[in-house]
Amino acid sequence: MAVKRVSSVDVARVAKVSQSTVSRVFTPGMPVSDETRAKVLAAARKLGYSPDAIARSLIMRHTNIIGIVMADITNPFYPNVLDQFTHRLQASGKQTLLFNATTGRDVDDTLPLVLQYRVDAIIITSATLSTAMADECARHGTPVILFNRYIPGSKASAVCCDNVAGGRMVADLLVNAGHKRIAYVAGRANTSTNVDREKGFGARLRECGIAEWLCEQGEYTHESGYAAARRLLARADRPEAIFAANDIMAMGVLDAARELGVRVPEQLSVIGFDGIPAGEWQAYSLTTIRQPVEEMIDATLELVEQRIEKPDAKPIIKMIAGSLVQRNSARV
Amino acid sequence: MAVKRVSSVDVARVAKVSQSTVSRVFTPGMPVSDETRAKVLAAARKLGYSPDAIARSLIMRHTNIIGIVMADITNPFYPNVLDQFTHRLQASGKQTLLFNATTGRDVDDTLPLVLQYRVDAIIITSATLSTAMADECARHGTPVILFNRYIPGSKASAVCCDNVAGGRMVADLLVNAGHKRIAYVAGRANTSTNVDREKGFGARLRECGIAEWLCEQGEYTHESGYAAARRLLARADRPEAIFAANDIMAMGVLDAARELGVRVPEQLSVIGFDGIPAGEWQAYSLTTIRQPVEEMIDATLELVEQRIEKPDAKPIIKMIAGSLVQRNSARV
DNA sequence: CTGAAAGCGCTTACAG
DNA sequence: CTGAAAGCGCTTACAG
Structure with a gap:
């Protein structure tokens, strides 16, 4: 395998200078005379030399x-x-x-x-x-x-x-729109992202006098959002609004609603979190919290x-x- | 910056062995007595040593x-x-x-x-x-x-x-469905992917007796697919079928059709290429060529x-x- | 099985 | 500005 690689020593030999000088030519800011530099560069080009970043890393620490x-x-x-x-x-x-x-x-x-x-x-x-x-x-x-x-x-x-503040914004929007039966589609439980979004959302809901809401577990995928929405929308007390912990799940929710003929936003409001490009597509037109x-x-x-x-x-x-x-x- | 890193020499010193021996302990397959190995491992753990992959790379080439x-x-x-x-x-x-x-x-x-x-x-x-x-x-x-x-x-x-064969498959499907007015939404012109998909598509179309088709330039993005479809669907001789050079553009086409109220697949067939997960979503349900x-x-x-x-x-x-x-x- | 030594390809004081 | 030399942290013949 490993063809013989060309090193600064090889370049030094053909340029007839020391190895240190070759090194200097390839270290910006080091003093080298124009003449020497030219010789070295010519030799380097001829041999196809480029400095070894690994060796450099070792010495540079x-x-x-x-x-x-x-x-x-x-x-x-x-x-x-x-x-x-x-x-x-x-x-x-x-x-x-x-x-x-x-x-x-x-x-x-x-x-x-x-x-x-x-x-x-x-x-x-x-x-x-x-x-x-x-x-x-x-x-x-x-x-x-x-x-x-x-x-x-x-x-x-x-x-x-x-994320806490983001969750609060979502709650505000939903409450101001007059929604009462609200659901949250969670992300993976142990992620700080999920915990905080839910925390802000729930806290603000409570402040606004909404003491209860539905909650379904998701795992940040379209599929899990879709599945959560199917469960939610099959209930007798179907929610009027769903907040999903991220956009891709919200899109799954939207696809479930589409499939079931639940009209958005007339019969169901859906909000996501992230601000991914796909949320902008006509098929979704997703209201969301955009992460900066x-x-x-x-x-x-x-x-x-x-x-x-x-x-x-x-x-x-x-x-x-x-x-x-x-x-x-x-x-x- | 750089805290003093611990090297194999440090480990050797506290384990009271040579540096070579430390190295052997960390090289699978090298012969080391159990006793020595234990001493070295203990010292390494104590010091928080882990071998330097960079130094290793240099000598291993x-x-x-x-x-x-x-x-x-x-x-x-x-x-x-x-x-x-x-x-x-x-x-x-x-x-x-x-x-x-x-x-x-x-x-x-x-x-x-x-x-x-x-x-x-x-x-x-x-x-x-x-x-x-x-x-x-x-x-x-x-x-x-x-x-x-x-x-x-x-x-x-x-x-x-x-990609050539894939393009042919698409042409076959469209022709068999009885489509006559067909359009291709191209990817970036200089990519072999685009060239080949179009080549296979066009060749098969010609073999099937279709000598002409529309072509719009795209650049492999949802936006460009959407824009191309807007141009295509505004024509008097609106195509009945559109093949987009990749899925994401095909989804843009589908979104344009949705917006214009063009029914898919009744009034328009759309086919993509790639097999991305999003193509499966209910909003698109995209027919496509899946790359293996x-x-x-x-x-x-x-x-x-x-x-x-x-x-x-x-x-x-x-x-x-x-x-x-x-x-x-x-x-x- | 173990140690002493050479060497991977660089950078950088140290002299000149 | 330039060269000789040390050293970064390893692996691996070479001896023992």
């Missing part, structure tokens, strides 16, 4: 690689997130090592691997890790930033949409930079408000 | 990292592909370095970077590279496998759905293994047949 741990790549909210992360990271000269965690399980068994590759920082999305593991990373000096979830009391910083993805990514990347500089800075949790996007799936 | 270059992460066909690639790669002990290329441009400027990280192989998806660049990679000894596209005559191997994603991924990964072993083996292009999935968006 950082890799310029950011690990992104992600489950649920398949949930339509995330491709956009991943797209933006990789673009932005590349623009600042960093690479992305992508780890695929198993949905619904914590990532404690994945992280040791990530750590072995000596990534400069870890971003964790749509997955949860234990406090112990977060602290283990801190011990290794590898900053961990949680995206769209948080672990109170751990060493991991986090950037989150304000760009700002969240900005904040995450900023935190990554800061923590790489100062790994022991105190962990912070940054909440950013989402915004209501009114379309046609909910009465107003 | 391979990284166990596969580079995946991808544009269009946001196209719903790809999250699933990426999900499967990363899962399968991880299962065989490999990591994924993800590069995000710009949609519609070639990746010649991204590849030098990929090469610097000394990835063991490169998988390119939804992006095109020049023959020159493919050959440059070959020269570096880094195998390149194209997924879902191919470059005839280059040094890069490829795995593809048989699993088999394509199997084949790609197999090719990756082979080419890592023998980088100069002759490039091959592997075509795998897709299959017709009939749902309710097309008359039969």
